Amino acid sequence: MRGETGVQVPVTVRTFTQLFSCTPRGARLARRLVANRMDMWGFPYDGGASESVTLVVAELAANAVRHGRVRGRDFRVRLLLRSGEDTVRVEVADALPERLPVLREAPGEDDEGGRGLLLVAALADRWGTALCPGGTYKSVWAEVRVPGADVRRGAGA
Template identity: 80%
Template structure:
């Protein structure tokens, strides 16, 4: 970022990265630690920004545990925010690269709920979201960007 007359202006970047066991317990811990990190970054536990980011992480972590489990591999949660941008980027990576998440329509009246509806919630809460393979193709990442007030 450039300041006046070529002066470099530092940009504050906050990150949180943690590996979790690919189990329901790991998903619960991810949700709790993300809520704690958002609180440490100035978004109180009962704040809408904290609740939204935590809910997105909970859905993506549950998907990683349910649909992305590979024996012997953990899943990773990463949060990233840059001062002044007002966006938290959430990334959840798991080891099952053969299956990318698909957004499904909600079931109609009388239809069976086959799961996979958590992404509808992510779609509703995030400003943008998507998927990608990590370099080397050993992990896939589902990411979401959520607008939050700057603190």
């Protein structure tokens, strides 16, 4: 039997993964480090792609701190950008798998909260949740379109 030989096109996957304390300070730090990473990947701080990804991370990190906090456990932020794709996948994992996020109707004008997932849904092409095997944590993920990602192949790793 003859196998076909062909050239396999390499795929570059850029990742960023970091644990943060499950505190408001940890959520702020997550937002700032993600903005920095997006800049290193060639998406400037004041660009639409960086602002969208950073805002999604900020909202999901705030939810992890507010609704997924377990004493002594951190939350994790992970970004994935594959060459040839124009999407950044954002994943924020926390230690409270039984509290899944629910997208609700828009809150009233006087309500102080409840808009985070509405922003995520507006900025992301897709979003959802995944439970880890064993049920010790959940991950809330969103895929954000970042036009021009392929052009930035040579940008910082």
